[in-house]
Amino acid sequence: ILEGSVGKDHIHLLISCPPSLAPSKIMQYLKGKSSRLLQDQFHDLKKKYWGQHLWARGYFCATVGSVDEETIRNYIANQFSEEKNESFRIED
Template structure:
């Protein structure tokens, strides 16, 4: 039984920078890093100004480990923690919560992000 987490994080100042080639590359990077860390992205949606994911982490890892791991993976997007203006790419805010009985509701919420925003 794996532990499932719902998470959301965003670029600095919630700038709308996740689109085009950056969006495609970020999706590939997150899936590859999840595979390397024995995690799985069950559901995910990349919006222009934030990222929503439902991830599964091995039962040997704690919730805080999952939070730290995915935040650090996101920070190393494109191999650097800074964007082209030498400012931080990712903002300091984030949301992480365990997914229990309401997994279907969380997945539906993530899938419908493009329709809601």
């Protein structure tokens, strides 16, 4: 994960991965692993989402190409505020 921003209803991530990995497999791994980690850390989530999906089924994926990486980084960094304090932050 190179850059990230978390809002109330969505997450933006800029990631680097080999082109041999399918975006669907990357998302499957990210959603699965993060769901397990969150449920292990926050037991209320485990009770609430036991046997269910923590994350929504959909996602949007695009590659760097038509715009450069710096433009995408700026877009992510400025989603919720004009100030950039960290490369990954959580907004309330």
